[in-house]
Amino acid sequence: MTLPNRSKIEAKGVSVFYGDNQAIRDVSLNIDQDRVTAFIGPSGCGKSTFLRTLNRMNDTIAGARVEGEIRLDGDDIYASGMDVVELRARVGMVFQKPNPFPKSIYENVAYGARIHGLARSREALDAVVEQALTRAGLWNEVKDRLKDSGTALSGGQQQRLCIARAIAVDPEVILMDEPCSALDPIATARIEELIHELRGRYAIAIVTHNMQQAARVSQVTAFFHMGQLVEHGDTAQLFTSPREERTKDYITGRYG
Amino acid sequence: MSAPTLLLLILGLALIGWLAARTRAAAFATRPGQRSPALPGHHATFVALCTLAPALLFVALWTTISPALVTDRVLASPAAAQLPPSGFERASILSEARSLSDHGLGAAFHPLAARLAPAYDEAQGHYDALAAGIALLLAFGSGAAAWLRVRPGLRARRHVERGVMALLLAASLIAILTTAGIFLSLVLESWRFFQLVPVGDFLTGTHWSPQVIDPADPGGTLGAVPLFWGTFFIGAVIATAVAVPLGLMSAIYLTQYAAPRTRRWVKPVIEVLAGVPTVVYGYFAALTVAPAVRQLGVAIGIESASSESALAAGLVMGMMIIPFVSSIADDSLAAVPAGMRDGSLAVGATLSETVTRVIVPAALPGVVGGILLAVSRAIGETMIVVMAASGIATLTLNPFAPATTVTKQIVDLLTGEAEFDSAKTLAAFALGLTLFLITLLLNIIALGVVKRYREAYE
Numbered sequence: 001m002t003l004p005n006r007s008k009i010e011a012k013g014v015s016v017f018y019g020d021n022q023a024i025r026d027v028s029l030n031i032d033q034d035r036v037t038a039f040i041g042p043s044g045c046g047k048s049t050f051l052r053t054l055n056r057m058n059d060t061i062a063g064a065r066v067e068g069e070i071r072l073d074g075d076d077i078y079a080s081g082m083d084v085v086e087l088r089a090r091v092g093m094v095f096q097k098p099n100p101f102p103k104s105i106y107e108n109v110a111y112g113a114r115i116h117g118l119a120r121s122r123e124a125l126d127a128v129v130e131q132a133l134t135r136a137g138l139w140n141e142v143k144d145r146l147k148d149s150g151t152a153l154s155g156g157q158q159q160r161l162c163i164a165r166a167i168a169v170d171p172e173v174i175l176m177d178e179p180c181s182a183l184d185p186i187a188t189a190r191i192e193e194l195i196h197e198l199r200g201r202y203a204i205a206i207v208t209h210n211m212q213q214a215a216r217v218s219q220v221t222a223f224f225h226m227g228q229l230v231e232h233g234d235t236a237q238l239f240t241s242p243r244e245e246r247t248k249d250y251i252t253g254r255y256g
Numbered sequence: 257m258s259a260p261t262l263l264l265l266i267l268g269l270a271l272i273g274w275l276a277a278r279t280r281a282a283a284f285a286t287r288p289g290q291r292s293p294a295l296p297g298h299h300a301t302f303v304a305l306c307t308l309a310p311a312l313l314f315v316a317l318w319t320t321i322s323p324a325l326v327t328d329r330v331l332a333s334p335a336a337a338q339l340p341p342s343g344f345e346r347a348s349i350l351s352e353a354r355s356l357s358d359h360g361l362g363a364a365f366h367p368l369a370a371r372l373a374p375a376y377d378e379a380q381g382h383y384d385a386l387a388a389g390i391a392l393l394l395a396f397g398s399g400a401a402a403w404l405r406v407r408p409g410l411r412a413r414r415h416v417e418r419g420v421m422a423l424l425l426a427a428s429l430i431a432i433l434t435t436a437g438i439f440l441s442l443v444l445e446s447w448r449f450f451q452l453v454p455v456g457d458f459l460t461g462t463h464w465s466p467q468v469i470d471p472a473d474p475g476g477t478l479g480a481v482p483l484f485w486g487t488f489f490i491g492a493v494i495a496t497a498v499a500v501p502l503g504l505m506s507a508i509y510l511t512q513y514a515a516p517r518t519r520r521w522v523k524p525v526i527e528v529l530a531g532v533p534t535v536v537y538g539y540f541a542a543l544t545v546a547p548a549v550r551q552l553g554v555a556i557g558i559e560s561a562s563s564e565s566a567l568a569a570g571l572v573m574g575m576m577i578i579p580f581v582s583s584i585a586d587d588s589l590a591a592v593p594a595g596m597r598d599g600s601l602a603v604g605a606t607l608s609e610t611v612t613r614v615i616v617p618a619a620l621p622g623v624v625g626g627i628l629l630a631v632s633r634a635i636g637e638t639m640i641v642v643m644a645a646s647g648i649a650t651l652t653l654n655p656f657a658p659a660t661t662v663t664k665q666i667v668d669l670l671t672g673e674a675e676f677d678s679a680k681t682l683a684a685f686a687l688g689l690t691l692f693l694i695t696l697l698l699n700i701i702a703l704g705v706v707k708r709y710r711e712a713y714e
């Protein structure tokens with residue numbers, strides 16, 4: 001199956017510093033609209049850091065500094081005119097550890113929609129919540145207990161709730177930072193399935209330390225090592241015939 | 257023999273026991289490489305503890321019963337025959353004689369006291385010598401018995417461990433028992449009060465003027481409702497209205513907005529406020545805030561504004577409890593997992609939206625617990641109200657009107673001149689008991705709330 005590889009996000013010469021520490025060195029990488037991009041690499045290599053530059057979550061870390069250029073649909077997201085609130089609504093994020101709010105399932109999903117004024121009426125909000133939960137594959141499991149606390153769900157359900165929370169503000173891109181690392185194999189399979197279903201509707205970038213997962217869910221894989229982007233390209237090709245020695249060492253389990 | 261000498265002697269015996277046991281244990285110390293159930297040091301400590309514990313326990317018990325024994329012996333002396341049969345005078349002569357004997361003073365107010373003093377000297381000396389003898393015998397006897405038990409097979413390490421545990425347990429029991437004792441004495445005095453004044457009159461009466469107690473109906477002017485209202489109004493309404501917003505907002509600033517460097521020095525500074533002696537707040541309330549509040553009242557047309565207003569005392573009390581609110585709110589806000597904040601920011605909420613919609617609600621139980629602790633602190637606070645609040649008990653909603661509190665009235669009742677068992681004085685204990693129960697309840701609720709909340713985020 002071939003898909004057009006239209007770039008949704010274009011990063012050029014991106015470097016990230018935590019104080020004097022450089023965590024990302026001169027990375028250039030595109031996130032395609034219709035293909036899932038996986039970031040792999042040993043832990044501490046800067047995958048999360050790079051992912052967080054894409055919706056400016058690094059702004060919330062004291063001392064973090066980003067250099068280079070990142071464009072979303074051609075607009076520089078670090079330009080002074082860019083509204084971070086608007087940006088994060090367009091580029092949603094799912095975290096390593098499920099982090100539902102200690103509110104009801106309904107309120108968790110409605111949260112972003114309320115903030116951005118997406119629904120004028122109660123019915124409209126109900127519709128937003130139902131659609132988001134349906135897309136996140138959670139609706140059937142929770143439709144009878146929307147008032148229960150989001151924190152009372154199982155880990156896998158919590159993570160899908162967080163995906164629904166991100167979807168509810170109608171984003172264009174979804175960033176996922178090791179979304180399955182706290183989940184059991186069955187919940188993990190459910191999320192991977194979900195990523196397949198969401199592909200095409202949203203541009204997706206996913207960080208994973210699990211190479212099989214990268215191979216299963218992504219079409220493009222980027223291999224990071226010590227803050228650098230060593231190589232990236234078609235997933236199947238990267239895993240079968242890596243161009244770089246370091247990539248080969250990593251995927252054959254020589255280190256990691 | 258004086259008490260310090262006796263203690264030194266007992267300690268000396270313990271030291272001798274320690275050395276002797278160590279020497280004895282060293283003699284059978286195991287060959288290198290062989291594990292032994294106890295080292296010479298354990299044997300030594302075991303013997304020292306066995307020397308100390310029975311003697312010290314005996315001394316402690318003895319000090320509680322010896323005054324009664326001494327008095328009995330004095331009363332049996334011939335000079336005591338001339339004492340008045342009973343009552344206040346008899347007690348005062350006896351107590352004067354005792355202090356004459358204790359302090360070795362020559363001049364006596366009451367001639368009989370001077371004659372009784374030698375009897376006291378004699379009785380005290382008699383029992384002191386007896387006690388010293390028994391204590392030393394106990395120390396020596398049990399130390400020697402322990403020393404004889406020092407053998408390779410003695411599990412001295414375990415005995416020492418138990419001894420240490422018993423010591424620690426005793427230390428914590430003393431704290432608990434003291435509190436229980438205070439509580440018990442409050443209950444007993446209150447009991448006496450409630451025999452003079454019906455509980456109902458006290459708890460529901462709205463007229464409080466202890467200066468004019470009608471012996472036929474003491475409850476008529478001992479209605480505590482205005483006091484509890486004043487306490488609640490100053491401590492829970494006005495002070496909380498000051499402390500909660502300021503404390504909560506400073507905690508929000510420090511945990512969510514401030515750079516780590518700012519937080520590092522601002523947080524300790526706020527906590528230092530908690531260490532300001534309350535009497536300093538009292539000055540500030542009486543000399544600065546109260547006149548200013550009165551002027552303000554007059555300026556906005558309240559001619560009757562008092563210089564001992566509820567507002568002045570409440571404002572300063574609010575300042576005083578800010579650190580309690582902010583420090584617990586700070587802990588609770590900081591305990592909200594960072595992931596929640598990230599989750600909210602990541603859907604595009606601003607930091608202030610995140611704080612008001614996610615972080616504060618998540619931290620709410622802890623914050624509420626902190627507020628309750630601060631309120632219980634405020635209603636028990638005394639110095640500020642003694643200096644700045646009024647002595648007049650009024651039932652009013654007007655913050656410019658004078659108001660009084662339970663603590664202030666307790667001080668007034670007990671520093672006035674009255675016999676110890678009059679309704680007026682006893683009322684202080686009933687007030688104290690009620691206040692104690694209220695703050696106890698508040699603390700239990702607050703700590704329960706805070707604890708459950710902590711568990712929620714473990």
Ligand SMILES: Nc1ncnc2c1ncn2[C@@H]1O[C@H](COP(=O)(O)OP(=O)(O)O)[C@@H](O)[C@H]1O
Nearest residue numbers: 018023041042043044045046047048049050061
């Ligand atoms: N908040 C932070 N402050 C300072 N250094 C950080 C912070 N987060 C990450 N780093 C550093 O940046 C580097 C990359 O971290 P990260 O992006 O989390 O790696 P990965 O997600 O690939 O495991 C690491 O050396 C890490 O120590």
Ligand SMILES: [Mg+2]
Nearest residue numbers: 047048049177
């Ligand atoms: Mg990471």
